[in-house]
Amino acid sequence: MENLEYLNEHLARRGFKSCVVSDGQEALRAALNIIGTGSVGIGGSLTVREIGLYDELKNKGNAVYWHWTDGADAKRSAAGADYYVCSANAITREGVIALTDGSGNRISALTFGPKNAILIIGKNKIVADEREAFMRIRSAECAGANAKRLGVHTPCAEFGKCDDCTSPDRICSVTAFFERPSKGLQNTYVILVDRNMGL
Numbered sequence: 579m580e581n582l583e584y585l586n587e588h589l590a591r592r593g594f595k596s597c598v599v600s601d602g603q604e605a606l607r608a609a610l611n612i613i614g615t616g617s618v619g620i621g622g623s624l625t626v627r628e629i630g631l632y633d634e635l636k637n638k639g640n641a642v643y644w645h646w647t648d649g650a651d652a653k654r655s656a657a658g659a660d661y662y663v664c665s666a667n668a669i670t671r672e673g674v675i676a677l678t679d680g681s682g683n684r685i686s687a688l689t690f691g692p693k694n695a696i697l698i699i700g701k702n703k704i705v706a707d708e709r710e711a712f713m714r715i716r717s718a719e720c721a722g723a724n725a726k727r728l729g730v731h732t733p734c735a736e737f738g739k740c741d742d743c744t745s746p747d748r749i750c751s752v753t754a755f756f757e758r759p760s761k762g763l764q765n766t767y768v769i770l771v772d773r774n775m776g777l
């Protein structure tokens with residue numbers, strides 16, 4: 579928890595609205611408290627799936643848009659929601675948040691479109707600095723495991739090593755580092771979880 583409190587302070591200094599929770603259940607409660615009755619778009623995220631946010635919101639009657647359950651068109655609806663929820667691929671100890679996308683949908687939504695964003699990030703995503711964040715993004719544990727999960731044929735999935743591929747299946751075409759929350763959103767919340775979550 580100590581490292582998370584240090585990171586939490588840096589996130590607050592940068593302008594993110596952050597908090598630390600001990601596990602997925604607490605992360606779910608924190609997200610639901612922030613969201614209230616608002617509409618929600620969800621990015622591709624094992625972390626969000628792990629905490630069961632989609633089903634909780636559906637049961638509560640919130641409007642929810644998630645392409646993993648509602649089809650590809652949900653990506654566009656998600657981008658106009660009151661809250662956009664996803665995770666990150668890495669976060670530095672000083673609070674710089676890194677994401678990589680094939681289509682840029684999460685990065686786009688965290689920049690402009692939804693009114694607010696909520697990032698739920700497990701402690702396994704913490705890295706020393708931006709260089710390490712980039713290395714994590716391209717690693718067998720992150721890109722390789724994600725490519726395998728998606729069943730696509732990339733060097734990271736097939737050989738466990740990135741070669742900056744030109745594959746049409748490439749899953750890391752767009753990468754962004756958020757040093758501050760985008761001014762295009764009202765608030766960017768970060769829920770740090772003291773557990774390993776997602777890839």
Ligand code: SF4
Nearest residue numbers: 721734740743749750
């Ligand atoms: S560039 Fe290609 S090989 Fe490297 S991490 Fe991305 S998808 Fe995998």
